[in-house]
Amino acid sequence: MHGPRPPAIDQDEPRIAARRRWLPAAVIVTLLALALILPQLTTNQFYVHLANLMLLNSIFAISLGLIASVGQISLGHAAFVAAGAYISALAALSFKLPPLLGIVLAGLVTGLAAVALGKILLRLRGVYFVLVTFLAGQVFTLVALNWESVTHGANGLLGIPAISIFGFPLSTRLRFYYFALAAFILVITFVWALMRSQYGRAFRSIAENIRLAESSGIDVSHYQIVAFALGSGIAGAAGAATVHYIRFLSPDSFTFNDSIAYITMLVVGGRHTLIGGVLGAAFLTPLPELLRGFVGAQHIIYGAILLGVLLFIPNGLVSIGSSLWRKSSGTEEPK
């Protein structure tokens, strides 16, 4: 009954255990050092801009991954990003609210809105949930377009101030880069801690077997709402941060296409891991720039990439890395 255990595990255990301890730490320190230094070495503002977008997109993909971790997929994620952006932009333009506070406010309001919406939406399972999030996203875009007295409709909002920290404005791409990097580290650390905790245990249980989760005493609707609210709140706050960087906002800034782009990033990178969203964002953010020559074919290429990933590496780019890691250490990666 007890299957044979590969003997390699027992022999190599101490070496692998030691390697498991130092390797992740070394990788993180190296990446952090590179992230801090690299932007200083380039004079090309465009690369810095791309790095900023990658960091922001990573946050959007990670926050969507949080919602997906309870087994739900939202097609309206960009609506929360847009809502956060409008809240902070309007608060800054109309009430002179400092952008940093605006970002916090945007996160809180979008998070609470998700709680309210979640209480209704999360009764729906599977495809119905997906459809309603799609509709909610479309409705938001239409409201933003037509509520001209507040949003200025299709003309959009101009002159949105940059983030300023104790009077020091983050008005250049490089300055914003360090802010975005800090925000990215904050978000990824928070989500990592969350997924490691009893919350993560509850989320994964629900995604994997909702009935068994319920009969294990896990309050399914509660944790689905927590995941939806946190994911949407992070998206709202990051949307606000984005708008104080781009400094222009219209109903076209964050649309259904962006919701699809976040899903694509998550799936391409690997939707079961935290790093997946980051890899997906890093891979797909520069893509439109590389595809400039193929205007119109962009979505086709996006779709082809998505299909290719689903067919050949269903667990995303991250699974290539982890299978290499398995091969080199001769053991299966613990989940």
Place this chain on the structure above:
Amino acid sequence: MTALLQVDAISRRFGGLNALKDVSFAIHPGEIVGLIGPNGAGKTTCFNVVSGVMPPSAGAIRFDGRSIVGKKPSEIVSQGLVRTFQATTIFPEATVIENVMRGAFSTTPVSMLGSVFNTRATRATMSATHRRCELLLDRLSLAPLAQRKARELSYGGQRRLGVAIALAARPKLLMLDEPVAGLNPEEAADFGRLIRELHKTENITILLVEHHMRLVMGLCDRLVVLDHGEKIAEGVPADIRANRKVIEAYLGTEEAA
């Protein structure tokens, strides 16, 4: 003796169909009770209603002195009424030990915020829960497979894991939904012994739905028999075996035959 579970005249209708009609029974602490009946008798509906998966159309259910009608399944579990499922008994992609840790979710007394910050208190509680789960695996002879993915277990192993997940929630009353369905006779007999053993060591009361008559007759102190959604008999196995109504329900009446 006060009853642990008191089911009082519950009914459940699906459209025009009376899946359950005025069913009453009680389970006392320490008993092993079998819920039996021919196919379509309403056993599974009865199970689902009692465990809170679906509400009764009418009637009252009291567990440990408190009404549980209309409560969420997760609240009912926290009160100590835990069930297993026929088919979906495990978390297939998680390791065996993680499966049991998930089962112990409601009995792991950590603050959720403390768990995010992984405080010292959280770590202590989690390692205590981990030890308790390892003991459970040991008791169900799954300990050597703790780090395997649950889907890699044999069918029998998965059924035992399902029971371990349920036990991790510290049930007062454990409801087993056809625990030996799909097992071969030898495995079924082993499983019967296991249930008897757990009944003693874990100090639990058991209600089980089962088709395997030899197991039910040998294991249960008392049986409740359903047919067409109604209770037709209740008593010790020897009486049930000789009960005319029960024999007719299973074999058909003489006229029909």
